[in-house]
Amino acid sequence: xxxRILALTLLLxxxxxxxxxxxxxxxxxxxxxxGFVPVDAPLSAKDTIPAPRLVxxxxxxxxxxxxxxxxxVRLRLSKVEREMETVTRRIGAGGRSA
Amino acid sequence: MRAFARAVWLVTxxxxxxxxxxREILLTTxxxxxxxxxxxxxxxxxxxxxxxxxxxxxxxxxxxxSGTLALGRAFERERHGETLxxxxxxxxxxxxxxxxxxxxxxxxxxxxxILVVPLIALMFQAPLFAHPLLMLGLLAAGxxxxxxxxxxxxxxxxxxxxxxxxxxLWTFEPVxxx
Amino acid sequence: MKKLFVPMAVVAAAMFAYAPFMILNAxxxxxxxxxxxxxxxxxxxxxxxxxxxxxxxxxxxAFLFGRKPSADRMAVAGAELTSIIGLIVLVTGPLWAxxxxxxxxxxxxxxxxxxxxxxxxxAYLLLRRYGGPGSDRLAAAVALFGMANVPFVxxxxxxxxxxxxxxSVIPSLQPGMRGPFWFCVAAFLxxxxxxxxxxxELEKRRQQLDELxxxxxxx
Numbered sequence: 001x002x003x004r005i006l007a008l009t010l011l012l013x014x015x016x017x018x019x020x021x022x023x024x025x026x027x028x029x030x031x032x033x034x035g036f037v038p039v040d041a042p043l044s045a046k047d048t049i050p051a052p053r054l055v056x057x058x059x060x061x062x063x064x065x066x067x068x069x070x071x072x073v074r075l076r077l078s079k080v081e082r083e084m085e086t087v088t089r090r091i092g093a094g095g096r097s098a
Numbered sequence: 099m100r101a102f103a104r105a106v107w108l109v110t111x112x113x114x115x116x117x118x119x120x121r122e123i124l125l126t127t128x129x130x131x132x133x134x135x136x137x138x139x140x141x142x143x144x145x146x147x148x149x150x151x152x153x154x155x156x157x158x159x160x161x162x163x164s165g166t167l168a169l170g171r172a173f174e175r176e177r178h179g180e181t182l183x184x185x186x187x188x189x190x191x192x193x194x195x196x197x198x199x200x201x202x203x204x205x206x207x208x209x210x211x212i213l214v215v216p217l218i219a220l221m222f223q224a225p226l227f228a229h230p231l232l233m234l235g236l237l238a239a240g241x242x243x244x245x246x247x248x249x250x251x252x253x254x255x256x257x258x259x260x261x262x263x264x265x266x267l268w269t270f271e272p273v274x275x276x
Numbered sequence: 277m278k279k280l281f282v283p284m285a286v287v288a289a290a291m292f293a294y295a296p297f298m299i300l301n302a303x304x305x306x307x308x309x310x311x312x313x314x315x316x317x318x319x320x321x322x323x324x325x326x327x328x329x330x331x332x333x334x335x336x337x338a339f340l341f342g343r344k345p346s347a348d349r350m351a352v353a354g355a356e357l358t359s360i361i362g363l364i365v366l367v368t369g370p371l372w373a374x375x376x377x378x379x380x381x382x383x384x385x386x387x388x389x390x391x392x393x394x395x396x397x398x399a400y401l402l403l404r405r406y407g408g409p410g411s412d413r414l415a416a417a418v419a420l421f422g423m424a425n426v427p428f429v430x431x432x433x434x435x436x437x438x439x440x441x442x443x444s445v446i447p448s449l450q451p452g453m454r455g456p457f458w459f460c461v462a463a464f465l466x467x468x469x470x471x472x473x474x475x476x477e478l479e480k481r482r483q484q485l486d487e488l489x490x491x492x493x494x495x
Contacts, residue, residue, distance in 0.1 A: 033433075033441050035448040036312065038303030049375050051311040058314045058368040059296065062321070066292075066467065069360050073474050080481045087488045122406050129395070129402055136391060143383040146439070220370065220380040 105190035109198025113172065114205060123171045124209055131164040131214045135221065153224035160214060161207070162244060168206055169248045172199070173256040182256065200249045207241050285470045291463035298456040311375035318368040319446070320460040321361050322390075324468040326426050328357040329393065331472065332400070333423020336416035345483060348412060351419055353475035355400045357468060358422070362394040377439050385436035389429045396422035 117123055135156060142152040176182040185195060215237065219226035226233075295316070305312035332354030338347035369387070370380040381387065396418060403415040433442045449457055 032305060032307050032312075032445075033439075034444055036315075036441075036445060036450070036453060037306040038450045038452050039306045051309055051375050054311055054371045054375055055313055058371045059317065061367055061371075062317055062364050065360060065364055069471065070474070073471070073478055077474075077478045077481060080478065080485055084481065084485050084488060087485065087492060091488070091492060120406075126402060126406065129398060132395060136388075136395065139383050139388065146382050146384045148383065221383075223379055223381075 102191060102194050105194035106198045106201065109185070109190075109195055110201040110205070113199065113202030116175070117202075117206065123168050123175075123206055126171070127164045127168045127206065127210050128213055130167050131160040131210060132217075134160040134163050135214070135218060139221070148222045153218055153222035156222065157215060157218045158240070160218065161211065161241065164210060164214075165207055165241075165244055165248060168210070169203060169245070169252040172203055172206075173252045177256055196249065196253070199253065200245055203245050203249055204242065207245060211237060211241065281470070281473055284466060284473075288463060288466040288470050291459070291466065295456070295460050295463055298459055302456045303450070303452040308376045311372055314368050314372040315441075316457055316460045317464075318365060318372060319457070320464040321364045321368065323461055324464040325358055325361040325365055326430070327465060327468055328354050328361055328472070329397065329423050329426050330354075332358055332397065332419045333426075336419035336423075340413060340416045340420070348416070349476045349479040349483070350472075351416060352404060352479050353472050355397045355404075355419055355422075356475055357471055358397040359394065359401055360471075361464075361468065362390070362397065365390065366394060373439075382439050384438035384440060385432035386429065386438050386440040389425065389432045393422055393425040393429055396425060 138152070138156045138159065139148075142149045142156065173182075176185065188195075216226060218224065299313050299316045302313065302316070304310060332351050335347045335349075335351030335354055338344055339351055369390075373382065374380050400415050400418045400422065403411050403418060407415065430443065432438070433440050434444075446457070
């Protein structure tokens, strides 16, 4: 079974012209729900939905969110620290006189 | 005329500045709209597939419900800060006050819709770009109509305790009988 | 913890820089191809999200029953991270689904329950932010409820008929996929720990500031 899929995949990869004539939409049946089967080459380079773009967006999004979050926490932290300094100075200067 | 426009802009600006500092109405409204979508998903999805054309109905209900919430909160804020009287005795025309409030709420609702409309389209597999101009026009007309009626009644009802119930009654009735 | 923070942050950053290369070298999946590689971050994020939900829930329980401010800090940090990491899970998932299932979103048990859990923790954050005085205890109950959702989310794929891959995917991973996956899980859990420490520190500072203000007002 695995060999057959591999052979089919290689065939599809080798003949994109042929692959284009195939019906592009596979029914959304259970796509590998129980386990993932590894193969050596990606399915076919020409596809209706560009996988590389989706993967790039997904990874880019993760990086942006993580960096954004770190920056946001740092900004909030420095804001709180600045405020603390002002309040401490006010206490040092004698209560609410400032 | 220019003084009128300036007064409108000042009222809008005031609301937007307050909102940009707390972001309370925006965040709670988006959250409420999402919660609406979630509840409707339980009702309108069978075997993982949504009912045909459910997206449009879900979208309008989400907008109407969360819009009512936003309207109520926008005036509740004035009542809470006891600034409504200050607004009323300010030397500006009442229509300017109304338009300013309306514009502020429209900006808020637009921000909510920018998030919620594509989300509902994705989640219920609705063709978002099938008729882009028609959809934009409908959304704009519906939102402006809803907000125009809603702002008026929210302003009138702000001193009543049952503001949400009555507001819902008055704003949904014109929307539904349209 | 403070001594460990910088080395941990450095290791987490290094792991993140290296992870894409490991994923690039991992074999392609037979039916889904390239897009399946989203899995390495998506599932790892899912695990980190569960961890964050547990931290928030356990912190909330400790705060509810023990009244410790430190537990409350953990709960807040955990809830915020559940929301942030959950957002990553909920965005990378549809990107994968678009290719694998042909639709962005499917209202099946796993996706819906994940969304519900994410919304619960967002509700927690909104409550903490706008709830006013006394909302911390109510919010703690919300976080407990959110944590109770975790097992439900986890097993939903095995109990109901869904499109989402089952939990059996992970123990049955082939050697070429197993390495990168667990590497990513380790990277995300480490990142989660670092972010948790950072966020807890912020909450600690905030509490100190509140106490300072109280001291000023008390004068």
